[in-house]
Amino acid sequence: MASSDRRRSKYDRSYSVQEEGLKVGLAGPAGLSRKSRPCSRSKSTRRGQLGTVSSLTYSQKQALTLSWRLMRTQAASCFRKVLLELEIASPKVKQIFYKAALVDAFNKDEDNSATMEAHIRLVIKFFDDILSTLDDDDECLKKMRAIGSSHAVLARSCNFSGDIFERLGEITMERICSHENVQKTREAARAWRILIAIIIDELRSGFDGEARQHRKCSSSDQIDNSPCEEEDDLHLKVRQLRVDFDSSFQT
Numbered sequence: 001m002a003s004s005d006r007r008r009s010k011y012d013r014s015y016s017v018q019e020e021g022l023k024v025g026l027a028g029p030a031g032l033s034r035k036s037r038p039c040s041r042s043k044s045t046r047r048g049q050l051g052t053v054s055s056l057t058y059s060q061k062q063a064l065t066l067s068w069r070l071m072r073t074q075a076a077s078c079f080r081k082v083l084l085e086l087e088i089a090s091p092k093v094k095q096i097f098y099k100a101a102l103v104d105a106f107n108k109d110e111d112n113s114a115t116m117e118a119h120i121r122l123v124i125k126f127f128d129d130i131l132s133t134l135d136d137d138d139e140c141l142k143k144m145r146a147i148g149s150s151h152a153v154l155a156r157s158c159n160f161s162g163d164i165f166e167r168l169g170e171i172t173m174e175r176i177c178s179h180e181n182v183q184k185t186r187e188a189a190r191a192w193r194i195l196i197a198i199i200i201d202e203l204r205s206g207f208d209g210e211a212r213q214h215r216k217c218s219s220s221d222q223i224d225n226s227p228c229e230e231e232d233d234l235h236l237k238v239r240q241l242r243v244d245f246d247s248s249f250q251t
């Protein structure tokens, strides 16, 4: 998508940080109306430090950790709903989790980290990790990007794309922000919106960066196997055949 075509999404961090205070509560409990929401790439990298974890205030960080602690016992059911909804929104995701479940069924010894059940645990662990490192901006961003980039292998094999993370963000935002423990305070809902916007931005950035590297490597592999090299290879094989043929006559 050309950058000029990109519309501003709810995940545009500058939107979240600067305007959230004005818009919160206008569009339903989570402040989001998914149907009317454009799904587009945010532009954090170009915006520099605007809206990173360090831009969260002390009271926002407190609201996040407290509400997460209160939600924690229901987190599995919450993220099961999120991932099921993501499957409905994206048939690709459904296929990936379906394949992973099949592999799992034949692989009794090992826990397959690619299944939906495993992902419910992984996503909860991911939030545990992020919420325990909110004071360390670099560490937080590193963790988010690492998760994004670990999914780049799926770009070629399963057609996984960055907009899946964006969808995941939309659904997560809606679920979390409408949770009763988050609804208790305006501060918590606002903080969750900002945090989820940052997470999605970094997941995408990690994913896109690594997927680009994979594409570069695969195109240089193709250059390595250029017609010239293939011809050289063929000549070598023919020469070897001649040597073998000649030596078989000499014996």
Ligand code: HEM
Pocket (backbone or CB within 6 Å): 092, 093, 094, 096, 097, 100, 113, 114, 119, 122, 123, 126, 147, 150, 151, 153, 154, 164, 165, 168
């Ligand atoms: C915040 C969201 C997500 C988190 C925290 C997460 C976490 C992880 C982790 C930790 C791994 C293991 C990586 C490794 O072993 O190197 C993984 C792998 C995987 N994830 Fe996710 N994931 C997320 C979203 C998704 C989504 C939306 C899908 C879509 C189906 C997905 C599908 C997979 C698959 C298929 C693998 C296996 C990749 C491979 O073959 O190496 N993940 N994920």
